[in-house]
Amino acid sequence: MEYLKILFNILVFPGCLFVGAMGLLLSGIDRKVLARMQKRVGPPIIQPLYDFLKLLGKETIVPKAANRKVFLGAPVVGFAALVVTAALIPVLGYRAFEGSADLIVLLYLLTIPAVALIIGGSSSGNPYAGIGISREMVTMMSYELPLICIFLAVAKKVGGSTLCFSLSQIAAYQQANGSLIGCVSLIPAAAAMLLVIPAEVGTQPFDVAEAETEILEGPLIEYSGAPLAVFKLNTSMKMYIMTALFSALFLGGLATGVTALDVLIQVLLCIALTLICMTTIHAVTARLKIEHLFKFYWTVVAGLAALSLVLVWLGF
């Protein structure tokens, strides 16, 4: 029974099936709303599902210069890491797995999809992929620092004298004392997190690694068929995971205790966050250069996160 529950958690509810469906839904809504913002009709909301199924039906070509095992294994590794991440993140009140240092594990797990993209791209042997992976690495370094500061600020606020890295305790704290976004000291951290989400997912102003108009989707250039489908699904799943992580860290006070209602609220929150921090920014900005992205994250965003950290440490 215990094992069945774990299997269910990984394969169906907060894991694989749920996060896949949510990812496809969020990216469908993102594309539709973006089109409406540009006065277009836009694709149907289930368009990402069509794209996914179509790519499954295409021939998979492995380039001669590529390392076959690494080339085909990389997307699967990224997918597996994302499924585990999704199972770790609480759906408002509902929590599948307990742990005492979730945030640290999450920090490592969140880098795996990006590393999988880097490994897959570098094994394809394409020069455009080479440019793409170097950019992906710089992007990763730029958003990692603010993300660590945000996690530390939240951990300090919840833990008090000791740091608290457990997501269950963060959720419990918020249910008792209201959402963390209500604390003055954590508002800069929440703003920084909203700016980290698009870089982590890789949407418009921060999609330098996959810039399709200049380096032809970078690391993905040689991928076709099913591996490409998995990589596209990974990007969609990241949309759900990052927005869910935001609501777990800052909006946990909205939990009602009824699982079905919590899931519904979570879905609505994720849609709202996607529209705020991905679609709107995408619609009004053009792609940054890689050095500008790096500078922006290590000054503005890291500054916001560090400000929050200092305020929390001073006891506000």
Added chain:
Amino acid sequence: MIKKAIANSMQKSPWLYHVNTGSCNGCDIELVACLTPRYDVERFGFKLAGSPRHADIVVVSGPITSQSKERLLRTLEQVPEPYCIVTLGSCPQSGNVFKGSYSVEAPIDKFCHVDVAIAGCTVKPEAVIAGLYKATEILKKKREAMNK
């Protein structure tokens, strides 16, 4: 059932790859016009892909100069099955005003198959949309033929 869903999706999400084989840029601009808010082909799921590996429909424009012929064939070899070839404008079909030139290999059907030919000099965006939509129907049939 999954195979049927995949065949249906094949029609709903065709990604375009555009090859310019010495075109005057007229047809290329009209193809891009289809992606603008006025015509918005994304409502049918069309998307411009950067790499031939992602392509479902290869759009060829221009009279195929001797220099670009080899590149065109090499590009087509890189596209994963099933895919369609759509020619844009009169140039790839007949050579148009360049016909008879020593550097033009005009009728494209001499070296590859053509699924849909869109006529015009330049093509109208409405004609491009109609042609591309027809190509998606052919794509679906090709995928269904692969199932058998």
